Amino acid sequence: MTSFNNPLIAKSTRPLPRHVVVVGAGTIGPDIGYYLKSALPDLKLTLIDVAQPALDRAMQRLAEYTTKAVARGKMSQKLADKVGQNVHATLDYAAAADADWAIEAATEDLGLKRRIFAQLESLMRPDALITSNTSSLPAARVFADLKHKQRATVTHFFAPAWRNPVVEVVRTAALDPQVLEDLRWWFAMTGKVPLVTADVPCFMLDRIFDNWCNEAALVLDRASAIEIDTVAGEFVHAGPFFVLNLANGNPIIIETNTLQADEEGEHYRPATVFRSVKTWNAGTPGKLVPVAPEAAAAVRDRLLGILISQAGDILDRNIGAPADLELGCRLALGFKTGPLELMRQAGEEEVVRIGERLQGERPGLPLPTQPLTTYQDFARHVLVDDIGDVKLITIRRPEALNALHDDINDEILAVIRRFEDDAAVRGFVIIGYGPRAFSAGADIGRFPTVLGNAEAAAQYARDFSKLFQHLDGMTKPVVAALNGMALGGGLELALRCHGIVAAQDAFMQLPEISLGIVPGSGAMVAPYRRWPKAAAVFHAMMRRNERLTAKVAHENGIVDALAGSYDDLIARAVERVDALVGKVMPPTDGPVAIDGPPPIEPAAANGQKLSAEVLGLLDKAIMDAAEAPSFAAALEVGYRAFGNSACTAAAREGIDAFLNRRTPDFGKTG
Numbered sequence: 001m002t003s004f005n006n007p008l009i010a011k012s013t014r015p016l017p018r019h020v021v022v023v024g025a026g027t028i029g030p031d032i033g034y035y036l037k038s039a040l041p042d043l044k045l046t047l048i049d050v051a052q053p054a055l056d057r058a059m060q061r062l063a064e065y066t067t068k069a070v071a072r073g074k075m076s077q078k079l080a081d082k083v084g085q086n087v088h089a090t091l092d093y094a095a096a097a098d099a100d101w102a103i104e105a106a107t108e109d110l111g112l113k114r115r116i117f118a119q120l121e122s123l124m125r126p127d128a129l130i131t132s133n134t135s136s137l138p139a140a141r142v143f144a145d146l147k148h149k150q151r152a153t154v155t156h157f158f159a160p161a162w163r164n165p166v167v168e169v170v171r172t173a174a175l176d177p178q179v180l181e182d183l184r185w186w187f188a189m190t191g192k193v194p195l196v197t198a199d200v201p202c203f204m205l206d207r208i209f210d211n212w213c214n215e216a217a218l219v220l221d222r223a224s225a226i227e228i229d230t231v232a233g234e235f236v237h238a239g240p241f242f243v244l245n246l247a248n249g250n251p252i253i254i255e256t257n258t259l260q261a262d263e264e265g266e267h268y269r270p271a272t273v274f275r276s277v278k279t280w281n282a283g284t285p286g287k288l289v290p291v292a293p294e295a296a297a298a299v300r301d302r303l304l305g306i307l308i309s310q311a312g313d314i315l316d317r318n319i320g321a322p323a324d325l326e327l328g329c330r331l332a333l334g335f336k337t338g339p340l341e342l343m344r345q346a347g348e349e350e351v352v353r354i355g356e357r358l359q360g361e362r363p364g365l366p367l368p369t370q371p372l373t374t375y376q377d378f379a380r381h382v383l384v385d386d387i388g389d390v391k392l393i394t395i396r397r398p399e400a401l402n403a404l405h406d407d408i409n410d411e412i413l414a415v416i417r418r419f420e421d422d423a424a425v426r427g428f429v430i431i432g433y434g435p436r437a438f439s440a441g442a443d444i445g446r447f448p449t450v451l452g453n454a455e456a457a458a459q460y461a462r463d464f465s466k467l468f469q470h471l472d473g474m475t476k477p478v479v480a481a482l483n484g485m486a487l488g489g490g491l492e493l494a495l496r497c498h499g500i501v502a503a504q505d506a507f508m509q510l511p512e513i514s515l516g517i518v519p520g521s522g523a524m525v526a527p528y529r530r531w532p533k534a535a536a537v538f539h540a541m542m543r544r545n546e547r548l549t550a551k552v553a554h555e556n557g558i559v560d561a562l563a564g565s566y567d568d569l570i571a572r573a574v575e576r577v578d579a580l581v582g583k584v585m586p587p588t589d590g591p592v593a594i595d596g597p598p599p600i601e602p603a604a605a606n607g608q609k610l611s612a613e614v615l616g617l618l619d620k621a622i623m624d625a626a627e628a629p630s631f632a633a634a635l636e637v638g639y640r641a642f643g644n645s646a647c648t649a650a651a652r653e654g655i656d657a658f659l660n661r662r663t664p665d666f667g668k669t670g
């Protein structure tokens, strides 16, 4: 059985669960239940606990979640009603008899967990899945007494489990590899990001987190808790003591670090202070206190040191994959930057210095065994898989619906460059991670740096387009597989691929005008040369932010084929690669005659008022680009128009509105 990096490539051998039992109605249990019900509204969910009050609170919590989601416009009332239905709370384990999956989310007590699993196993089908949400206890130990160990493992969620996308899925010796693949598929299909780890104490991410907290406590001889939280603010959104208070984490660190110390050595022993302190005088995120330079340097070295130690150890022992470690630290643990990136930024000499200092002050802790470059050789934002002789490149940026930035485009380009002259590779397919988005556009978070500077903004669009220009010159086919929404810069990528296939429910949109800018990386140029008859479609998309469904795009010849499911989409994309071999054409170079955009009121399809100034820039750029003597000259028109749009008051308003989650008011900008 092949294991792919993208968990959705091979369809699960078992259908999505119809009945899930969550054992433990504390905090995380109901949160896991809510995640499942909102992803699979038809699911039967049963919460089991030993205490009725806990079940009552859990049911109330679920109801509050749906009410909030509706109030915030994140869920329709109809969906909320469905999410609230078919949820059961019981003290009776017999309810698990017909469940497809039981998730244990009880207290971290090995004996208790074993008793729960014994009960579940006595009731459930031998092929039903049983998983534990333990954050530290190895699966081999938790499931030691099970008869059918091949269907049991750890699935470790992170708070808040209904929203945090990360789940560690543990590869145990006894687990059927197909079950691991099925779980990965289930999670990815329901919006989670499964990260596979080895079956060691604390798995991958809590080795970072627990030791980070323990190190913070061990360095209390150099600075106070609030000072340490301040120093830690360079690396995390919330300092270790603040988080420990929030999660009532002291007993957890005592337990998990004792486990590591017993198994792996005294250097993991929890700081004794955890036993005497209940609440820390912690720092508030974003609020800094003055820290004496020497103390700050000592604390910084130790905190960075523990990250270097643990990141090196995780990779040296193959506990998890480097890109997963980085992603998990950011999304699950709240680090601003992953430890490997911090190591890259620090450089070899500094990593060695900090490592040596750590070893002096904390003998026994592991340090990276390889030179820094060895740990840096991995793709951060894309997954690469072989589908026969086609390379499948998956954009994985789940925190931003796969929104693109230069670094991601450069990584895609690097994969293409690496294999385009390889005779064994027929072509490439680019797809988005998860079922929802191919890509939600260019990363809007990076726009503010170029606002008000036409030259810098034009250069930004040029740099972002390096990948697209490379695609223009290729002879080996690259096909975009639109697994969901393809917006803005993400659609500009797809439009420059040599073929496009799309899931039936995928859609395309060029929402830039709703942000007060124009789409600068080819959308005002390339589609008019490739599908001149569909000019009106592209006008409407760019000028009114109209949505183009995959079906209509297919009717207009923009999309080559439609597919019913993610795996079917990949199959269609590979077929398209095959059909394009030897037939890839460069973009039309000379000027093109297109119907000009008709006069309209500056308003979007949804009625939102738009900027007349930006609409004017857009219309002019579309026509100037069509008349440009060459494709390259036309692209330049686009880059410069983007630069000019970035200098409008509308751009400031539109980008600020998006970043602050409000509706832009172009009425005041013109």
Ligand code: COA
Residues within 6 Å of the ligand: 399, 400, 401, 403, 440, 441, 442, 443, 444, 445, 487, 488, 489, 490, 511, 512, 515
């Ligand atoms: N750039 C940066 N971040 C983006 C993004 C983009 N283009 N598109 C989505 N995201 C981020 C969101 O900010 C959010 O991050 P947060 O959880 O830290 O707040 C996350 O992705 C999920 O998006 P969210 O807006 O919460 O999901 P939603 O289902 O409510 O809405 C969209 C989805 C696509 C309608 C909405 O995200 C959107 O309008 N995105 C911008 C699309 C766009 O204008 N693209 C063109 C840019 S060139």
